[in-house]
Every structure is written in structure tokens, then in C-alpha cells.
Amino acid sequence: MEFDYHEAFSRNLGWVTEAEQEILRNKRIAIAGMGGVGGSHLLTLTRLGIGAFNIADFDQFELPNFNRQAGASVSHLGQPKLDVMSTLALDINPHLDLGKFPTGVDTDNLDDFLDGVDLYVDSLDFFALEIRREVFAACYEKGIPSVTAAPLGMGAALLCFLPGKMSFDEYFLLQGQSEEEQALRFMLGLAPAPQHMSYLVDDSRIDFNARKGPSTPMACELCAGFAGTYALKILLNRGEVLAAPRGIHFDAYRNKLATTWRPGGNNNPLQRLGLRIARKRVMASTGQGGGQQEQTRNTPLERILDLARWAPSGDNDQPWRFEIVDDAHVVIHANDTREWCVYDLDGTSSQIAVGALLETLAIAATGEGLRAEASLRPDSPEDAPLIDVRLVPDPGVSSRVLLPFIKARVTQRKPFTDTPLSSNQKQSLERAVGDGFSVVWIEGKAGRRRMAKLLFHSAHIRLTTPEAFAVHRQNIEWGVQFSEKHIPEGALGIDLPTRKIMRWALQSWKRVQFMNRFLAGTWLPRLQMDWRTALGCAAHFMIVADEPLESVEDYLAGGRAMQRFWLEATRQGLQFQPEMTPLIFSRYVTQSRVFTTVAPEQELATRVAGELSAILGGQETMSRGVYMGRVGFGPLPDSRSTRPPLESLLIDTGS
Ligand SMILES: Cc1cc2nc3c(=O)[nH]c(=O)nc-3n(C[C@H](O)[C@H](O)[C@H](O)COP(=O)(O)O)c2cc1C
Numbered sequence: 001m002e003f004d005y006h007e008a009f010s011r012n013l014g015w016v017t018e019a020e021q022e023i024l025r026n027k028r029i030a031i032a033g034m035g036g037v038g039g040s041h042l043l044t045l046t047r048l049g050i051g052a053f054n055i056a057d058f059d060q061f062e063l064p065n066f067n068r069q070a071g072a073s074v075s076h077l078g079q080p081k082l083d084v085m086s087t088l089a090l091d092i093n094p095h096l097d098l099g100k101f102p103t104g105v106d107t108d109n110l111d112d113f114l115d116g117v118d119l120y121v122d123s124l125d126f127f128a129l130e131i132r133r134e135v136f137a138a139c140y141e142k143g144i145p146s147v148t149a150a151p152l153g154m155g156a157a158l159l160c161f162l163p164g165k166m167s168f169d170e171y172f173l174l175q176g177q178s179e180e181e182q183a184l185r186f187m188l189g190l191a192p193a194p195q196h197m198s199y200l201v202d203d204s205r206i207d208f209n210a211r212k213g214p215s216t217p218m219a220c221e222l223c224a225g226f227a228g229t230y231a232l233k234i235l236l237n238r239g240e241v242l243a244a245p246r247g248i249h250f251d252a253y254r255n256k257l258a259t260t261w262r263p264g265g266n267n268n269p270l271q272r273l274g275l276r277i278a279r280k281r282v283m284a285s286t287g288q289g290g291g292q293q294e295q296t297r298n299t300p301l302e303r304i305l306d307l308a309r310w311a312p313s314g315d316n317d318q319p320w321r322f323e324i325v326d327d328a329h330v331v332i333h334a335n336d337t338r339e340w341c342v343y344d345l346d347g348t349s350s351q352i353a354v355g356a357l358l359e360t361l362a363i364a365a366t367g368e369g370l371r372a373e374a375s376l377r378p379d380s381p382e383d384a385p386l387i388d389v390r391l392v393p394d395p396g397v398s399s400r401v402l403l404p405f406i407k408a409r410v411t412q413r414k415p416f417t418d419t420p421l422s423s424n425q426k427q428s429l430e431r432a433v434g435d436g437f438s439v440v441w442i443e444g445k446a447g448r449r450r451m452a453k454l455l456f457h458s459a460h461i462r463l464t465t466p467e468a469f470a471v472h473r474q475n476i477e478w479g480v481q482f483s484e485k486h487i488p489e490g491a492l493g494i495d496l497p498t499r500k501i502m503r504w505a506l507q508s509w510k511r512v513q514f515m516n517r518f519l520a521g522t523w524l525p526r527l528q529m530d531w532r533t534a535l536g537c538a539a540h541f542m543i544v545a546d547e548p549l550e551s552v553e554d555y556l557a558g559g560r561a562m563q564r565f566w567l568e569a570t571r572q573g574l575q576f577q578p579e580m581t582p583l584i585f586s587r588y589v590t591q592s593r594v595f596t597t598v599a600p601e602q603e604l605a606t607r608v609a610g611e612l613s614a615i616l617g618g619q620e621t622m623s624r625g626v627y628m629g630r631v632g633f634g635p636l637p638d639s640r641s642t643r644p645p646l647e648s649l650l651i652d653t654g655s
Pocket of ligand 1: 316317577580640
């Protein structure tokens with residue numbers, strides 16, 4: 001069958017008239033950049049029936065383009081974007097008149113690039129700000145309207161510069177600014193209502209230095225739809241065209257459309273305020289743990305340890321150091337915090353954490369085709385165990401499915417939704433704990449309420465005993481979003497006023513007593529940290545062992561099971577919070593051990609033990625308890641504990 005323009009684009013008719021379609025056929029649009037948005041622009045505008053284009057790009061398709069660029073596919077790897085996109089467009093309309101600029105746009109070819117052009121559609125790389133300014137300035141001078149559609153998160157922001165109205169330079173005010181400041185101004189100018197930032201889940205993926213940022217295919221397609229519509233309106237002289245200083249930003253993720261008006265562009269007081277906040281945010285994300293630079297690790301063992309250090313530990317204490325003996329042998333020097341930490345009864349919490357470390361290490365080793373064999377040195381002290389880990393090449397080893405989730409695993413202390421887990425989800429979590437362990441679920445409205453009561457009581461002990469106060473005093477790092485060695489204030493899961501009160505109170509035991517006596521001090525944190533969260537989850541769980549845990553090795557195995565469970569929850573996109581205190585206080589009680597000087601709180605612990613045993617259906621199950629927590633659906637935390645660099649965890653004993 002022969003190509004026929006009228007038939008090919010006849011389904012545009014109705015939204016455009018036949019005469020308008022003919023006008024579009026006779027228009028020429030310049031598109032600089034055939035990447036993320038440019039490729040989609042070209043194909044969309046070709047399907048709109050535009051008859052001629054000037055297109056420019058000097059780049060080739062690479063793998064990282066695959067998530068969003070129209071021409072990025074295996075068969076086009078390594079091929080010039082310009083050639084690929086021309087072929088694709090000509091395949092839609094073989095009569096297209098294409099002016100091709102294979103070296104990209106520059107000052108020398110700018111006049112040719114804009115020759116005979118009716119509209120310029122910007123799709124240069126975000127960071128190509130110098131040449132972008134020049135293209136827009138040339139358009140303005142030549143009376144060519146120009147449109148830029150920016151892919152932002154899962155939305156698109158559109159700005160349009162019309163001859164005689166506000167120019168690109170007047171709006172963005174990039175002249176004379178540093179590169180970083182220019183990038184910030186461009187970003188905030190494009191999106192005066194930066195809706196997308198609220199759901200950015202990993203700041204560290206924005207790398208100003210490497211000129212890299214995260215992107216989505218949806219945003220690029222929305223941009224093409226936006227720019228195509230504006231092309232139609234501008235070229236056919238109809239419909240309302242919002243031009244700078246007005247802008248329009250649709251965010252599909254947030255279901256929101258914002259139209260903005262910023263007279264003065266980036267000089268507008270609102271923009272200046274926004275820029276101040278954005279500068280702070282960039283500083284925070286590049287200076288703090290969230291933006292921690294990835295080190296290149298040379299040996300498989302270094303790469304494995306670099307992942308293993310992300311294992312969880314009580315209060316992020318990381319009770320371990322690594323002694324690298326050779327490329328295939330590392331000694332883990334573990335320790336525990338029983339001396340000063342009331343929650344580390346006989347060092348068992350630390351031992352569970354070390355178990356989690358060993359499991360993480362073993363999973364990380366599978367990524368290198370290695371099997372990790374761990375053995376506890378029998379002669380090493382119980383409070384400072386030494387564990388030899390040997391890496392054995394094993395052709396039978398394949399990367400474990402949990403491997404990609406080691407760094408993503410995180411503690412979320414805010415409430416989740418109460419949507420229940422599916423039976424499939426529960427089954428794969430139950431399988432994850434492995435032989436020797438099983439899972440008890442505490443679910444449903446009634447189950448959650450019983451747990452809420454239990455945690456509320458347990459929290460009273462936490463907040464009113466000097467023994468616990470001594471721990472909390474040092475395990476929270478105030479005023480930060482990321483903390484390498486503790487829990488950052490932001491990850492506590494409580495609102496700002498409560499954080500402020502807690503920060504003040506935790507300065508001294510006297511203040512805590514004062515708060516508790518006169519200001520009902522335990523209520524606010526308990527309601528937020530325990531009650532609300534206990535009700536806000538899919539389920540609480542207890543991992544139980546077949547036999548009560550007794551030796552260090554038992555607890556290490558328990559920690560390994562717990563880490564598999566947590567990583568599997570992460571793999572399923574579930575949020576997770578350990579809830580260990582009721583179990584720990586109950587253990588003190590069952591062993592008839594006194595953990596506090598405050599007699600009523602020791603009494604309350606007895607009640608907690610009774611409640612927990614009732615929830616679990618008896619003392620026997622409780623005695624086999626390994627780990628408790630809650631899981632559910634919800635957003636990721638925006639603040640988390642990070643880890644110090646591997647170097648600071650290495651020790652050299654000289655042996
Ligand atoms: C043995 C153990 C006990 C823990 N107990 C609690 C707990 O009772 N409540 C809580 O919110 N987090 C608890 N955590 C979570 C740690 O605080 C958290 O793993 C650590 O701060 C590192 O943060 P991350 O998990 O976000 O990487 C526990 C972790 C471990 C390994």
C-alpha cells in the first residue's frame with residue numbers, strides 16, 4: 001500500500017480542520033536534542049502532520065537512555081540518535097523534509113538551524129544551559145516562538161516564550177551565575193510549583209557534578225503531549241497560549257495541575273524564596289549521608305563487605321569490625337553493648353544484629369559467585385565473639401533474589417496503611433525465615449489493638465526508667481536527616497513539636513522526670529511512636545524458633561532468619577519496623593531479673609510479659625521468640641540511618 005499524507009493523518013480531522021491540517025503540513029519545527037523528550041517530540045509532531053523539521057543531536061544511543069528515550073532500543077545501541085530518529089520519523093511520513101544537524105546546535109550553525117523555522121521546541125540536555133540560552137535568544141531575535149517542556153518526576157512543566165513578551169533570559173536570569181546556581185534557577189524557573197520533589201525517594205540520585213538526575217518515561221511522554229498541543233495552538237493561532245511569566249505544570253503522580261505566574265521570573269520574591277530552600281536542599285543532599293559518594297571497590301571481598309555493612313543493628317550500633325586476612329578470609333570482630341544498653345540483654349540483641357550481618361554478607365557473596373562460610377571461634381569470649389568468614393568460589397552459586405535489596409532495606413517508624421497482607425505475601429515471608437524458624441502473625445483490628453496496648457505499656461517503661469534514658473540519650477542524633485552511627489531525629493517517626501520537646505527533655509534525667517510528672521510527658525511520644533504505629537500496619541509478627549534460643553550461635557542463626565525476612569519484606573515493597581522492647585522486657589521477667597531501679601516499672605514489665613504471652617497463645621511460644629515487628633504498605637522514610645564508610649570499619653590486628 002502506498003503512503004498517502006491525507007489518509008495517514010485523517011484521524012486528526014475533527015480536532016483540526018482539513019485546512020488547518022494543510023497549514024501544519026507546511027510548517028517547519030526545529031527540535032534541538034533527540035534524547036528523552038526530543039525523540040518523543042519528533043514522533044508526536046510527525047504524527048500531528050507537521051511537514052518539515054530541523055533536528056540536531058551529536059550523541060549515540062546508550063543503555064542508560066532505555067528508560068525514556070523514544071529511539072533507545074537494543075537494535076539502536078551505539079547508533080547516532082539523529083539517524084535513528086530520522087528513520088523512525090520517515091517511517092511515519094516518508095515525505096518529511098528533514099534538515100539534519102549531526103554535530104548538534106552551536107553558535108556557528110544556529111542561523112541555519114533556525115532558518116525558515118516556525119516554532120522551536122527545546123529538548124536539549126537539562127544541563128546544556130549555555131547553548132540553550134543562545135538558542136532561545138536567537139529565536140527571540142528572529143521572532144520565532146519557542147516552547148520548552150520539562151519532564152519532572154512523573155509530570156511535565158511547560159513554558160512558552162513568545163516574540164514581544166518576556167524572554168528566556170529575562171525569565172530565568174542565568175547570566176553570570178555559577179553552573180550549579182544556573183541549574184537550580186533553570187529547575188525552579190521551569191517548575192515554580194515543584195510538585196515532584198515531594199515524592200523523590202532518593203536524593204542521592206541527583207548528581208549535579210556528574211550532571212545526572214533520575215527520570216521517567218511517563219514524564220517524557222507527557223512532555224510530548226504538552227508540547228504537541230502548544231505547537232498546534234501556536235501554529236494555528238488558536239486556543240489560549242500561556243506564555244512566560246506564566247507556566248503550567250501537570251503532575252500525574254499527585255493528580256495535580258498548577259498554573260503559575262511569576263512576574264519578574266526568578267527575581268520574583270516567591271522564586272527567590274524557593275531558590276533559597278532549593279540551595280539548602282542541594283547542600284543537605286550532597287553533604288550528608290543521603291548523598292554519600294559511592295567508592296569504587298576493587299576486590300570482591302571489599303565489595304561484599306561494602307554491602308554487608310548495611311545490615312541492621314539495634315540503634316544502628318553496628319557492633320562489628322572487619323579484619324581482612326586475605327582476599328578470601330575476613331574475621332568479624334563482634335562486640336555487644338550489654339554493659340550500658342538495657343535492651344541488649346546478655347548481648348542477645350547484638351548477636352541478632354551480627355547474625356543479620358553474616359546473612360547479608362552471604363547474600364552479597366553470591367553476587368560475586370562466592371559462597372560465604374562462617375564459623376564462630378569456640379574460644380572467643382561471648383561478649384566479643386570472633387567469626388571467621390571464608391569465601392569459597394562455587395560455580396553452583398547464583399545471585400540470590402534478595403541481593404538487590406540489601407541497601408534498600410530500611411526502618412520506617414511512621415504509621416503504614418492497615419491494608420492486610422495477601423496470603424501469597426505471607427507465605428513468601430514465612431518461607432524466607434527458613435528451616436528451624438516460623439512466623440506468628442498478629443493481625444486484624446483486634447490483633448492490632450492488643451499490640452497497641454502492649455506497646456503502649458512497654459513504651460511507658462522505656463520513657464520512665466533511668467536505664468532506658470541513658471540509652472536514648474546517646475542513640476539519637478538530633479537535627480539531622482541521616483546519621484552514620486545513630487538514629488537521626490528525622491527517622492523517629494514523630495512530628496516536629498514532639499521532637500523538639502523530646503530533644504529538650506533528653507538533655508537530663510531531671511527534665512524527663514519533670515515532664516513525666518507535670519506535663520504528662522509520656523503521652524505524646526507514646527501515642528505517636530507506639531499507639532498510632534501499632535494500629536497503622538498490615539500485621540505484627542513474631543519470628544519464633546523451633547527451640548528456645550540459648551547459645552550465641554542460636555542467636556546468630558536467629559539474626560540470619562530475621563534478615564532474610566526483612567529483605568523479603570523489602571523485596572515485596574513492604575515497610576518494616578522492629579518492635580523488640582516488649583520481648584526484651586518479657587525476657588527479663590521470665591528470667592526473674594531486675595532491669596530497673598524503678599519498682600513500678602519492673603511491675604509493669606510483668607504485666608507486659610503477661611500480655612505478650614496471651615497474644616502469642618502461651619508462655620511456651622514466647623520463650624521461643626526471636627524477633628518482633630510490624631510490616632505494611634506505605635511510603636519510604638525520608639530520613640534514615642546510614643553507615644560510616646567501609647574504611648572506618650576495618651581493623652588491622654597485626655596478626
Ligand atoms: C536487634 C535489633 C533490634 C531493633 N529494635 C528496634 C526497635 O525496637 N524499634 C525500632 O524502631 N527499631 C529497632 N531496630 C532497628 C534499628 O534501629 C535500625 O535497624 C538501625 O537504626 C539501622 O537503621 P536501618 O534499619 O534504617 O538501616 C532494631 C534493629 C535490630 C537489628
